[in-house]
Amino acid sequence: MGKEIPFSEKKLEEIKSEYPTPFHLYDEKAIKENAKRFLNAFSWNEGFKEYFAVKATPNPFILKILKDMGFGADCSSLTELILAEEVGITGEEIMFTSNNTPAEEYEKARDLGAIINLDDISHIPFLAEHGGIPELISFRYNPGNQRAGGFIMGNPAEVKYGLTKKQIFEGLKEVRDRGVKRFGLHTFIASNQLDPQYFIDTAEMMFELAVEVKERLDINLEFVNIGGGIGVPYKPEQEAVDLEVVGQGIKSKYDEIVKENNLDPLAIYMECGRMITGPYGYLVSEVIHKKDIYKKHVGLDGSMNDLMRPGMYDAYHHITVLGKENEPKTETYDVTGSLCESIDRFAVDRDLPKIDIGDTIVIHDTGAHGHAMGFNYNGKLRGGELLLRENGEVMQIRRPETVEDYFRTLDFNKLKDFE
Ligand SMILES: *Cc1c(COP(=O)(O)O)cnc(C)c1O
Numbered sequence: 167m168g169k170e171i172p173f174s175e176k177k178l179e180e181i182k183s184e185y186p187t188p189f190h191l192y193d194e195k196a197i198k199e200n201a202k203r204f205l206n207a208f209s210w211n212e213g214f215k216e217y218f219a220v221k222a223t224p225n226p227f228i229l230k231i232l233k234d235m236g237f238g239a240d241c242s243s244l245t246e247l248i249l250a251e252e253v254g255i256t257g258e259e260i261m262f263t264s265n266n267t268p269a270e271e272y273e274k275a276r277d278l279g280a281i282i283n284l285d286d287i288s289h290i291p292f293l294a295e296h297g298g299i300p301e302l303i304s305f306r307y308n309p310g311n312q313r314a315g316g317f318i319m320g321n322p323a324e325v326k327y328g329l330t331k332k333q334i335f336e337g338l339k340e341v342r343d344r345g346v347k348r349f350g351l352h353t354f355i356a357s358n359q360l361d362p363q364y365f366i367d368t369a370e371m372m373f374e375l376a377v378e379v380k381e382r383l384d385i386n387l388e389f390v391n392i393g394g395g396i397g398v399p400y401k402p403e404q405e406a407v408d409l410e411v412v413g414q415g416i417k418s419k420y421d422e423i424v425k426e427n428n429l430d431p432l433a434i435y436m437e438c439g440r441m442i443t444g445p446y447g448y449l450v451s452e453v454i455h456k457k458d459i460y461k462k463h464v465g466l467d468g469s470m471n472d473l474m475r476p477g478m479y480d481a482y483h484h485i486t487v488l489g490k491e492n493e494p495k496t497e498t499y500d501v502t503g504s505l506c507e508s509i510d511r512f513a514v515d516r517d518l519p520k521i522d523i524g525d526t527i528v529i530h531d532t533g534a535h536g537h538a539m540g541f542n543y544n545g546k547l548r549g550g551e552l553l554l555r556e557n558g559e560v561m562q563i564r565r566p567e568t569v570e571d572y573f574r575t576l577d578f579n580k581l582k583d584f585e
Pocket of ligand 1: 219221222240242263354356357358393394395396437438439440441
């Protein structure tokens with residue numbers, strides 16, 4: 167089993183000759199095809215909307231592609247709101263799902279007319295003071311340790327997000343008393359999950375909650391947002407979530423619960439990030455050194471600054487050595503960057519073909535939480551982002567950082583009088 171790259175060796179060498187490595191390269195065609203599959207799987211639900219989680223790939227060109235496909239934006243910070251605004255995503259095309267939210271972020275979200283998804287009951291008066299309470303309010307539900315649909319949902323009781331079930335009812339009542347006319351509920355309890363049943367169970371839990379809200383408060387919810395969390399098959403032996411199975415599974419729960427209780431129409435919202443762009447981005451880097459000590463190390467011109475996941479989570483990212491796809495994997499390498507940190511490794515004990523200095527290394531599935539999680543520790547500069555257009559052209563959608571960028575927040579002139 168393997169994982170293939172969607173560009174030829176010749177094409178990638180051409181791109182490399184124009185743009186310096188390391189860079190993340192995104193495949194526009196594949197992003198669009200996947201987005202279409204996603205929307206198709208839920209086309210049965212009239213109000214369905216996917217709010218792309220901006221944090222996964224906060225690049226305006228990626229957001230524009232997704233906006234044109236009909237996606238909204240899921241934002242959780244001031245700068246994510248501004249990014250959405252720059253791309254022309256405003257109003258209820260934005261779901262503002264934040265937590266521990268600073269006042270200025272609520273104010274900006276209100277300016278943009280975003281759907282506000284409150285993470286705590288105490289944020290009702292806080293929002294009233296900072297931006298004001300809109301006509302439509304959503305709350306983030308944290309189901310705690312309860313089982314949903316016979317499936318154990320990790321352990322939401324341990325995390326900081328959302329309201330308890332009791333608070334959901336108190337909160338809805340309180341905002342109704344404050345004049346709110348439209349209501350939604352949200353939850354987000356999965357992460358990088360590859361089992362389709364998880365999402366069907368989450369939807370079921372939210373549909374049942376909608377029924378309870380109707381019974382106890384006589385409120386008809388406008389939407390339930392079942393969050394993101396659809397996983398990426400990072401390992402070659404893993405399989406992508408079958409979106410059709412998820413869509414149809416949720417549809418049958420919808421018919422059984424929502425329709426049966428006369429709550430139709432109820433819009434389903436999602437806010438996936440990872441699976442929307444993750445598999446369609448590649449970190450391209452070049453081998454600059456090799457060293458053989460107790461282990462064999464291959465050193466790239468990219469570092470953990472460009473892709474934090476392997477170091478931070480021990481996450482697996484598949485590696486293709488360009489032009490050596492069909493060579494036997496006779497060597498075992500650690501593939502490293504140049505940070506003074508032992509965890510600065512893209513792969514540990516990875517079986518790969520024999521690698522030479524100058525080889526091009528393609529690291530798979532970096533389209534989400536790749537460049538986005540980049541950082542400047544050790545004074546390392548982040549690489550750029552490129553977009554492979556549908557017509558085969560390549561566009562730089564973010565230039566690499568420069569030394570000037572890095573020093574921008576410092577004023578060396580102040581050093582003159584500093585003793
Ligand atoms: C991160 C996040 C998402 C997206 O999660 P994925 O795993 O990328 O699908 C959605 N909603 C919220 C509130 C998030 O914090």
